[in-house]
Amino acid sequence: xxxxxxxxxxxxxxxxxxxxxxxxxxxxxxxxxxxxxxxxxxxxxxxxxxxxxxxxxxxxxxxxxxxxxxxxxxxxxxxxxxxxxxxxxxxxxxxxxxxxxxxxxxxxxxxxxxxxxxxxxxxxxxxxxxxxxxxxxx
Numbered sequence: 001x002x003x004x005x006x007x008x009x010x011x012x013x014x015x016x017x018x019x020x021x022x023x024x025x026x027x028x029x030x031x032x033x034x035x036x037x038x039x040x041x042x043x044x045x046x047x048x049x050x051x052x053x054x055x056x057x058x059x060x061x062x063x064x065x066x067x068x069x070x071x072x073x074x075x076x077x078x079x080x081x082x083x084x085x086x087x088x089x090x091x092x093x094x095x096x097x098x099x100x101x102x103x104x105x106x107x108x109x110x111x112x113x114x115x116x117x118x119x120x121x122x123x124x125x126x127x128x129x130x131x132x133x134x135x136x137x138x
Contacts, residue, residue, distance in 0.1 A: 018034075018036070019124065019125040020122055020123070020124050020125070021034040021036075021037075021122070021123045022120050022121070022122050022123075022135055023120065023121055023123065024118065024119070024120050024121075025105070025110070025115055025116075025117055025118070025119060025120075025121055026117065026118070027117055027118075028104065029104050029105050029106070029107060029110060029117065030102050030103070030104050030105075031102065031103065031105060031121065032100065032101050032102050033045070033057075033097055033101050033102070033103055033123070034101075034123050035101055036125075037123060037125060037130050038097060038101055040125075041057070041058060041059045041062075041130070042059050042060075043096065043097055044059075044060060044094065044095065044096050044097075045057045045058060045059060045060070045094075045095050046058055046059075046060060046063040046092060046093070046094055046095070047091075047092075047093045047095050047105065047106075047109060047132070048088055048089075048091040048092045048093065048109070049087055049088065049090070049091035049109065049112050050131060050132075052137075053112060053113055053114050053133075053134070053137065054113055054131045054132060054133045054138070055105070055109055055112070055113050055131065055132035055133075056129055056130075056131065056132075057095075057129060057130045057131075057132060058128060058129035058130070060094075062128050062129060066088075067088075070084065070088070071084065071085060071088070091108065091109060091112065093105075093106050093109060105132075113132060113133065113134055114134045114136075114137065115132075115134045119134060119135070119136075120134075120135040121133060121134060121135060122134075122135045122138045124138065
């Protein structure tokens with residue numbers, strides 16, 4: 001593994017890394033964030049709405065970079081910019097993991113991703129962020 005900024009990158013020689021992992025969501029909307037992904041993103045992540053009814057999770061540092069790139073210096077007079085701001089910022093939740101790597105996904109995010117208690121969700125590594133999907137749709 002090579003560290004770059006606050007992200008960990010997988011080297012081609014690391015064959016044990018799995019880019020997709022499936023986890024079941026339990027009662028009280030609690031689930032486990034895959035340990036390999038936690039190692040790369042850190043113990044605190046930002047989770048928000050994402051496209052195609054999925055969720056987006058990334059480190060706090062990377063989240064700041066996304067906001068700068070996608071929203072900074074863009075006119076709020078543009079309806080497309082306002083829509084993107086509402087979409088990305090309207091769902092933000094800061095998440096800290098418990099000692100077992102579990103966290104609670106807020107109910108409004110679960111509704112967006114169409115994930116229900118006792119269903120499986122798929123975590124998909126995307127280098128700088130993780131997508132979280134209802135397994136039925138991914």
